[in-house]
Every structure is written in C-alpha cells, then in structure tokens.
Amino acid sequence: MQLEPFEIQTERLKIAGLKNNVTEGYPVIALHGWLDNAASFEPLSKHLAINRPFYAMDLPGHGLSEHRPATSTYPLMENILDVMALLDACEGINNQKVTLLGHSLGGIIGAFIAATIPERVEQLILLDSLGPLTDEITAVLPQLRNAVAKAMKINSRVSVFPSKDVAVRARMAGIGKLSREAAECLVSRGTIEVPGGISWRSDPKLLKPSFLRLSEAQVEVIFSGIECPVRLITGTEGYFSGNKGLGQRMSYFKHIEHYQVQGGHHFHMDGDIESTARYINGFIQL
Numbered sequence: 001m002q003l004e005p006f007e008i009q010t011e012r013l014k015i016a017g018l019k020n021n022v023t024e025g026y027p028v029i030a031l032h033g034w035l036d037n038a039a040s041f042e043p044l045s046k047h048l049a050i051n052r053p054f055y056a057m058d059l060p061g062h063g064l065s066e067h068r069p070a071t072s073t074y075p076l077m078e079n080i081l082d083v084m085a086l087l088d089a090c091e092g093i094n095n096q097k098v099t100l101l102g103h104s105l106g107g108i109i110g111a112f113i114a115a116t117i118p119e120r121v122e123q124l125i126l127l128d129s130l131g132p133l134t135d136e137i138t139a140v141l142p143q144l145r146n147a148v149a150k151a152m153k154i155n156s157r158v159s160v161f162p163s164k165d166v167a168v169r170a171r172m173a174g175i176g177k178l179s180r181e182a183a184e185c186l187v188s189r190g191t192i193e194v195p196g197g198i199s200w201r202s203d204p205k206l207l208k209p210s211f212l213r214l215s216e217a218q219v220e221v222i223f224s225g226i227e228c229p230v231r232l233i234t235g236t237e238g239y240f241s242g243n244k245g246l247g248q249r250m251s252y253f254k255h256i257e258h259y260q261v262q263g264g265h266h267f268h269m270d271g272d273i274e275s276t277a278r279y280i281n282g283f284i285q286l
Helices: 038-045 078-089 105-116 137-151 164-172 180-190 216-223 246-250 273-284
Strands: 004-009 014-019 028-031 054-057 098-103 121-127 191-194 197-200 230-235 256-261
Touching: 004 078, 014 038, 014 078, 028 078, 028 105, 038 054, 038 180, 038 273, 054 078, 078 105, 098 105, 105 121, 105 216, 121 273, 164 180, 164 197, 180 191, 230 273, 246 256, 256 273
Parallel strands: 028 054, 028 098, 098 121, 121 230, 230 256
Antiparallel strands: 004 014, 014 054, 191 197
16 A cells, blocks of 8 residues: 555644555544644555555654644643544545544544544454553642643753754664664654755654553543443554553453564554464454
C-alpha cells in the first residue's frame, strides 16, 4: 500500500498525515505514539493489504499538524475531539464506522474513542498499547502540583541538532529505542530547519506532565464500555514483555484477542513487521 501526504483544515486544527488513494469502504484511521508522527506507519503500510481508505494522521502538535494555541496544553482527552474532527472533515468518511489502529499513545486514544463513541468504531487494533498510566489517590495532589509548576513556565527550551545524523542518533536512544532506519523515518517528517541546524517539529509543551491521571478503577469502567472487537499486538521486548499488568487490563475488555511478535515497543517499524501486518490484515478482513 502506497501512502501520500494530506492536509485537512478541520473545525479545530489543521491536520496533516499520510493516506492511500482508496475512496470506498470503511476507513482505517492510524494513530501514532507520543512524540512520533504519521511516518511511523510507513514501514508497516508496505505489508498491509487494506482495500479501504487509510489515514495515518499526525496528532496535534506532532509532525506537520498544527500546534495547539500557545496558551493551551495537551490533555489526553482532547485528542478524541481532534480525531472526530478529522473524520467529519474528510469527504466520504462523515458518519461512517471506522477501524482504529493505534500505537502506544495512539492506541490509548483509540480505546477512549471506542468507549465514548461506540457507534462510530467497527474494530480497534492496539499496538503495544493497553491504556494510560494511572495514579493512586495519594499521588493525585503531587502530580497536580508538579504539572502546574511546569505549565507555568511558558518558555520551553528547544533542542537544536547540528545535523540530521545527530538528530537520528538522539531519536535512536530516545523513548522506545529505535533502529537507525526507523529513526530516520521519524526524523525525516518530525524535524525542521532552524538557525544552527535542525530541531523537532513537535510542540515542546507535549513534554509537560499531565495535570491529572485516571485511577485504575476509572480505566476499568471506561474500557468495559468498548463494544467492538479488539486485537492487541505486543512486542516480545515491548512495554508488556514481562506481562506486567497485561492480564488485568485485558480483563476489562468484552472482546479482545492478544498476539505477540518479535520486537520492542516500535515492532511495527523495526521488529517483525510482516507478522504484525498479517495479524492486522486478518483482523480487518474478518
């Protein structure tokens, strides 16, 4: 499947991303992880047999999508509205059911959409993603104090790299360590030329902590409201490699299947991409 760039002005923000040229059928909406961008789905797309419209969007503040206003922050739940605004703005998608494919943060967003707007979601595919970080009640106030203190510091330092190679090496060592090829894929879409070199396109405010986190009981209630079939794919060296919390979170879903492939957190980019695509293809074609 070949992808091409798109840019759409929604009622909320200008959203960019990558899409195929298919116009008929239930769309597949791909949502990337935190500080990644739509290019994270390029390696996987070469192995996907999807004869439906496919949109890999840059989440707000990421890639080529618009940043939120300078006085705004990036609360997790706002992303639900951004994804739905994109669906409403895309010709032929409005009011159709969609399949959501989400990696990490994108999977969390996809799960919240499936729970809150179940009539719009046909299927949910989670890539090394099974819900947000949670807090015990005793941690709520320290988290809030820390987040408010950091949010009050308006100016955020922006890293400037002297060359693309240095940026690639930095991304290789960052969140969810990546191969050089995968890092180059993200860096090519995720950086911009600035005086002195190149810098990340992503909004620095994305690095600020959340004001509040859900409790585990709240996550259970939300995920138990997901009606559609769910397919979870995890990596042998990913965030759930030790099975920590996996069984408990999976028990919240009504209909969920779990498959594991070789690779780390970004296995859809630099792990067993073919097996990942096979599990996705088989699920979508059911």
